[in-house]
């Protein structure tokens with residue numbers, strides 16, 4: 001007999017947990033590689049007890065699901081037939097022999113044309129350069145989109161930098177009028193980039209994360225909390241892994 005328990009995770013997602021009845025004493029929890037969740041319990045353990053057990057393991061369930069997803073969705077694998085993520089989309093990577101080095105994302109695939117198409121390190125460097133240049137261009141466009149919101153307050157346009165940051169999506173040094181974005185933000189969805197840019201821009205007006213700080217953001221981006229959650233849950237492994 002198979003029972004199903006619906007469990008709402010801390011990130012708001014509702015998942016179905018399959019309950020398997022076995023001749024065992026304890027309750028066991030298992031996440032399968034396809035991220036489905038299974039709980040085993042004895043024939044006599046009642047439903048409420050299992051539900052309670054699951055509720056106490058929400059954090060672990062979320063973390064483990066992320067770990068599984070992580071393996072194939074976040075880590076780029078730059079080689080022929082590999083995958084790479086840009087703006088929240090995963091693309092298959094193709095590597096071709098060419099006289100000219102060039103990287104093209106046609107919206108379906110990422111094609112790396114290379115003079116040294118058999119040299120993996122060379123191809124990775126080629127892709128890293130492409131990733132950096134296209135990311136920076138994209139970030140600049142988003143900065144230009146939101147800068148007018150603070151320009152009104154006579155704030156000069158900040159200098160934008162992009163580099164891999166260890167544990168944050170962006171930073172702002174108001175006195176230097178400098179914003180640094182985590183280069184890996186370019187792997188996340190466009191709305192995430194928009195939020196981080198707006199967040200850092202808002203630091204030019206407000207120091208710290210005060211109520212006024214978030215009120216200002218909310219006026220411009222009413223759904224900012226959902227985007228923060230997305231960064232925390234869906235993309236936190238980008239930060240953890242780099």
Ligand SMILES: [Zn+2]
Nearest residue numbers: 199203208209
């Ligand atoms: Zn901040």
